[in-house]
Amino acid sequence: MKVILTLGIVLGLLVNFAYAEVATPEPPEQNEKNIEVCTENLLVIGKAIQAYQKEHGDFPAWLSDLHPKHLTDENVLICPADKEGGKPIFTQSTDPEMPVSYSYELNPNYREAKTEQRKLYGDAMPLVRCRHHANEEFTVLNLSFSSRIYWSSSVWEYKPEEIYANLEETIATLAAGIQEHPDNEDRTYVYLALTRLYMQVERAEDAENLINRYKETLKPDNLRDHFVLSDMLRMMNRDEELLQLFTKLEEQFPENSGVFRRLAKIHERLGNAELANEYRIKANPALALIGKTVPDFSATDLDGNPISLEQYRGKVILLDFWAIWCGPCIAEMPNVKKVYDTYKDEGFDVIGISLDTDEDILRDYLKENEIPWRQVFSGEGWKSPVARQYYINSIPTPWLIAKDGTLITHQARGDTLERLVADALSR
Numbered sequence: 231m232k233v234i235l236t237l238g239i240v241l242g243l244l245v246n247f248a249y250a251e252v253a254t255p256e257p258p259e260q261n262e263k264n265i266e267v268c269t270e271n272l273l274v275i276g277k278a279i280q281a282y283q284k285e286h287g288d289f290p291a292w293l294s295d296l297h298p299k300h301l302t303d304e305n306v307l308i309c310p311a312d313k314e315g316g317k318p319i320f321t322q323s324t325d326p327e328m329p330v331s332y333s334y335e336l337n338p339n340y341r342e343a344k345t346e347q348r349k350l351y352g353d354a355m356p357l358v359r360c361r362h363h364a365n366e367e368f369t370v371l372n373l374s375f376s377s378r379i380y381w382s383s384s385v386w387e388y389k390p391e392e393i394y395a396n397l398e399e400t401i402a403t404l405a406a407g408i409q410e411h412p413d414n415e416d417r418t419y420v421y422l423a424l425t426r427l428y429m430q431v432e433r434a435e436d437a438e439n440l441i442n443r444y445k446e447t448l449k450p451d452n453l454r455d456h457f458v459l460s461d462m463l464r465m466m467n468r469d470e471e472l473l474q475l476f477t478k479l480e481e482q483f484p485e486n487s488g489v490f491r492r493l494a495k496i497h498e499r500l501g502n503a504e505l506a507n508e509y510r511i512k513a514n515p516a517l518a519l520i521g522k523t524v525p526d527f528s529a530t531d532l533d534g535n536p537i538s539l540e541q542y543r544g545k546v547i548l549l550d551f552w553a554i555w556c557g558p559c560i561a562e563m564p565n566v567k568k569v570y571d572t573y574k575d576e577g578f579d580v581i582g583i584s585l586d587t588d589e590d591i592l593r594d595y596l597k598e599n600e601i602p603w604r605q606v607f608s609g610e611g612w613k614s615p616v617a618r619q620y621y622i623n624s625i626p627t628p629w630l631i632a633k634d635g636t637l638i639t640h641q642a643r644g645d646t647l648e649r650l651v652a653d654a655l656s657r
């Protein structure tokens with residue numbers, strides 16, 4: 231009887247732990263031979279690192295340190311899919327001594343951070359990575375500290391199950407990691423992933439305990455900590471508790487657009503459409519202006535001339551809030567130029583409101599890229615008076631204003647810009 235009972239418990243545990251296999255990212259469908267050679271390279275590099283470690287008691291600073299003693303053939307450091315013959319995709323990973331295709335995670339730029347991270351994630355973590363086989367999902371071929379080869383997302387921290395053999399190992403390692411290193415810098419990633427995984431394997435009680443533990447470590451005046459808590463509650467579908475949390479946060483952090491945005495989503499899920507809309511507008515006041523007349527501004531352009539919307543009345547205007555440091559803004563520039571060139575003679579114009587802080591850099595950029603339309607620049611970045619007047623809290627924010635001065639949209643960009651402009655001109 232006793233034996234059967236014990237067996238029952240064992241079987242029960244087995245059933246509990248019979249988790250589904252982890253869905254690892256698909257290897258890219260390209261030259262299989264390349265991937266084969268790259269895999270072999272990584273394994274040889276792994277052995278060389280071990281030999282180096284045995285001799286020096288520590289990891290090498292760069293992969294080139296392995297050559298020639300521990301790695302005689304330097305071609306092993308080149309991935310056949312690397313068209314440049316020895317260049318990792320992230321420049322911070324560029325080996326200073328010789329051509330190397332691989333990103334070495336313990337190079338001096340990352341060593342401190344990665345060493346900390348390893349305390350949480352253990353030896354399943356990537357040590358050497360090849361980004362040269364990337365497809366649209368940007369998968370990476372990895373060699374782990376424990377010499378395992380696997381594919382993962384570029385930012386595996388969002389889906390740490392990719393680096394372990396199965397979900398059971400993932401959960402056990404992550405749970406032990408935050409238990410032993412409660413102050414680790416990377417713990418928030420682990421809290422989020424672990425909550426999601428507990429829910430996935432139907433261990434709601436463990437998720438519950440985890441949230442309670444997180445609440446104890448949370449710094450009450452740190453908004454990001456609260457956002458992480460809210461993401462955890464969201465994974466558990468606890469919208470009522472989320473609402474309580476954000477009602478308090480709204481008092482504590484008034485006028486924070488992130489708080490407003492989350493409140494809008496909570497109310498939307500709770501079926502409070504009106505409140506959801508109210509908070510959407512609070513998060514982005516421009517929404518309330520759509521279809522209404524845009525209040526005028528008055529400023530001076532880069533040439534020292536007064537500029538206002540009034541001067542442009544009767545034209546379709548793109549009021550473009552942008553900055554050179556804003557990647558998506560710069561990426562959009564050729565599109566804006568194309569539309570400007572096509573429709574400028576039909577009554578379309580652009581006004582740039584630059585949130586840059588360095589006038590010389592701005593002038594150089596405008597000259598080099600032959601941007602012909604006028605620019606408003608105060609040098610105060612986010613505090614620029616025109617940006618503040620219109621509650622701009624993120625860029626790119628291209629407002630499209632109709633001939634009659636009403637706002638058509640606060641996001642006129644990409645493929646839709648030309649269509650919207652042509653449409654507005656025909657009215």
Ligand SMILES: [Zn+2]
Binds near residue numbers: 361
């Ligand atoms: Zn490769």
